[in-house]
Amino acid sequence: MTDERGAVISELLRSHRSIRRFKTDPIEPELIERICADAIQGSSSSGNLNTFALVLTEDPARKAKLCALHYEQPMIRQAPLLITFCADVHRTRRWLTLREARDNFNNLQGFLVAAFDAIILAQSVALACEAHGLGICYLGTTIDAATEIARTLELPETCVPVTSLVVGYPDEAPARRDRLPLAAYLHRERYQPPADADFLDLYAERESKGWQRYQALGPDMAAKMAEHGITSLAQFYTSDLKYAPARCEATSEQFSQLLVEQGYTDRLRGTARRKQG
Numbered sequence: 001m002t003d004e005r006g007a008v009i010s011e012l013l014r015s016h017r018s019i020r021r022f023k024t025d026p027i028e029p030e031l032i033e034r035i036c037a038d039a040i041q042g043s044s045s046s047g048n049l050n051t052f053a054l055v056l057t058e059d060p061a062r063k064a065k066l067c068a069l070h071y072e073q074p075m076i077r078q079a080p081l082l083i084t085f086c087a088d089v090h091r092t093r094r095w096l097t098l099r100e101a102r103d104n105f106n107n108l109q110g111f112l113v114a115a116f117d118a119i120i121l122a123q124s125v126a127l128a129c130e131a132h133g134l135g136i137c138y139l140g141t142t143i144d145a146a147t148e149i150a151r152t153l154e155l156p157e158t159c160v161p162v163t164s165l166v167v168g169y170p171d172e173a174p175a176r177r178d179r180l181p182l183a184a185y186l187h188r189e190r191y192q193p194p195a196d197a198d199f200l201d202l203y204a205e206r207e208s209k210g211w212q213r214y215q216a217l218g219p220d221m222a223a224k225m226a227e228h229g230i231t232s233l234a235q236f237y238t239s240d241l242k243y244a245p246a247r248c249e250a251t252s253e254q255f256s257q258l259l260v261e262q263g264y265t266d267r268l269r270g271t272a273r274r275k276q277g
């Protein structure tokens, strides 16, 4: 029995692929609720306070608005469901207030704990979706556009979006994306960094496959890479075409500001200070 359950979970994990093309078929409302309820029940949570909120967006007009905030990633319009996962201590704090307990969690620790709870839940939802034949894709752009998303979803104080999942029935069967060899991630008893040559060996297959994959996206991408003087996958990752340092810095600054505005903390980064008066 244990072996069977283990084999089912292994198969589920091994068959994961992010899906970026979806059928427009709706998802049965009972299935969405069951997945959310199962995932909440099946996710550990700090102090069992469950400091998260999920906002389900199915209305096409609202989805289109959020799609624009997520840099127009087309799968968002296509798929029937977008779930925004929020680090939410607002609900818990309201309960504390109504029960005349001391306020707490409107601080960086509260945000971190709530963000971890929300991310753990998101992955449980992702797995449950996949187990039910649905496809998912995370949206890292949630962090980039967190301020506008918070406004659009009318998030209250100490409630901040941390990730999103696009959900729907898959309309593609992409190849599995490889990971580095296990040795790259796994350290026994203490962190043991390999020598540079061994280290690059761990990345060799990723570099060649990743490079080929981006080049295969078409002549436009290949031309853009050449224009930016990109000659390796590593260079691509921090180029202006992917994770440009300046854009990451700007996002960091904005997100810090959002944590201040939403009442989580007033002690983050240079310019992010709680407004006086």
Ligand SMILES: Cc1cc2nc3c(=O)[nH]c(=O)nc-3n(C[C@H](O)[C@H](O)[C@H](O)COP(=O)(O)O)c2cc1C
Residues within 6 Å of the ligand: 016, 017, 018, 019, 020, 073, 137, 138, 139, 140, 141, 163, 176, 177
């Ligand atoms: C936090 C997070 C944010 C992501 N953001 C995006 C995104 O904005 N757009 C996208 O197409 N894929 C996004 N992805 C999917 C990753 O690109 C994908 O998981 C990775 O390439 C590995 O592929 P796989 O999920 O098919 O194994 C994101 C994944 C994670 C975990």
